[in-house]
Amino acid sequence: MMKKTEAEQGKGYRPAAGWTAVAEGARIIEFPRVHDVRGNLSFIENARHFPFAIARVYWVYDVPGGEVRGGHAYRSLQEVMIALSGSLDVAVDSGDGAEQVFHLNRSYRGLYVPQLHWRQMRHFSTNAVALVVASLPYDEDDYIYNYDDFMRTIHAKDHDRA
Numbered sequence: 001m002m003k004k005t006e007a008e009q010g011k012g013y014r015p016a017a018g019w020t021a022v023a024e025g026a027r028i029i030e031f032p033r034v035h036d037v038r039g040n041l042s043f044i045e046n047a048r049h050f051p052f053a054i055a056r057v058y059w060v061y062d063v064p065g066g067e068v069r070g071g072h073a074y075r076s077l078q079e080v081m082i083a084l085s086g087s088l089d090v091a092v093d094s095g096d097g098a099e100q101v102f103h104l105n106r107s108y109r110g111l112y113v114p115q116l117h118w119r120q121m122r123h124f125s126t127n128a129v130a131l132v133v134a135s136l137p138y139d140e141d142d143y144i145y146n147y148d149d150f151m152r153t154i155h156a157k158d159h160d161r162a
């Protein structure tokens, strides 16, 4: 695997004040909104609105009714998911077995998901476009695809901490 640059690792990045505390768990964050009779506008600037340096953006679209995407966790990657159009549900599990479901239906809100959280995207509406802003470039080795492996990783971490 190629060595990551410092920028890719987010080194030297200073999140806006207040982010350290909230980086503990999944939560909704709100972006600035510029209301305008010609149409509204929202935006994201790295350190002002984000807990991490943005390394990658991708989007999921044309999801057939009833399909589910993204049943997995990441070892290191953090992300913010935004329903740019339409709506979807994101189920997040921090490893305590209790699933938290966030309904995303506003383009000026995002769901922050920390690393080591199992997450699944479901109930996409017709024409939904889900934007995902990620802290790392694509790296298959960062994925945990198996739920039992995810639980083992979480509990090994708890054990290390004790």
Ligand code: TYD
Binding pocket: 056, 058, 068, 069, 070, 071, 072, 138
């Ligand atoms: P994946 O993240 O596995 O999506 P899901 O969990 O919903 O199935 O991505 C699906 C495929 O897309 C995977 O084989 C690799 C590719 N992919 C990229 O090449 N770059 C990316 O940034 C992402 C997110 C996926």
